[in-house]
Amino acid sequence: MDSETKREIIMDNYLNPFHKQIPKDKEYEKIKSHNPSCIDNIDIYVLMDKDKIKDIAFEGEACAITTSSASIMIQNLIGKNIGQALAIITNFENMIEERKYDSDILGDANVYDEIYKQQNRKNCAFLPYRDIKKLLSEKNT
Numbered sequence: 001m002d003s004e005t006k007r008e009i010i011m012d013n014y015l016n017p018f019h020k021q022i023p024k025d026k027e028y029e030k031i032k033s034h035n036p037s038c039i040d041n042i043d044i045y046v047l048m049d050k051d052k053i054k055d056i057a058f059e060g061e062a063c064a065i066t067t068s069s070a071s072i073m074i075q076n077l078i079g080k081n082i083g084q085a086l087a088i089i090t091n092f093e094n095m096i097e098e099r100k101y102d103s104d105i106l107g108d109a110n111v112y113d114e115i116y117k118q119q120n121r122k123n124c125a126f127l128p129y130r131d132i133k134k135l136l137s138e139k140n141t
Helices: 003-015 064-077 082-096 107-112 119-139
Strands: 029-034 041-049 052-061
Touching (some): 003 064, 003 107, 029 119, 041 064, 041 119, 052 064, 064 082, 064 119, 082 107, 082 119
Antiparallel strands (some): 029 041, 041 052
């Protein structure tokens, strides 16, 4: 994917984020995600149906990288079971840490394949994934 396409996907997901809202349904589990080194402070809302992710939404203040990453992550995870979602998250983490990963399952999240070049931005890109990974891992035991 060329750099202009990457930039367009990131900016579209930043300016028009997918499911950036606070759900009214009280069955959503709320995850607080905060990056202590910057302004990123988002709440992620997850609605599960047994081991399947039925819906995810988020709200809060964050930079372009965190907001777009959350938007793309949500689009990739809705409808997946816990195992599938954890595989996506692990592959995303491997990508930004320059380890072997499967780009085929990441979809638009591949726009961050060179984020490792900006070490301080890796935290921004991984923030939404970090805390949903913890929640799903706890449910997977």
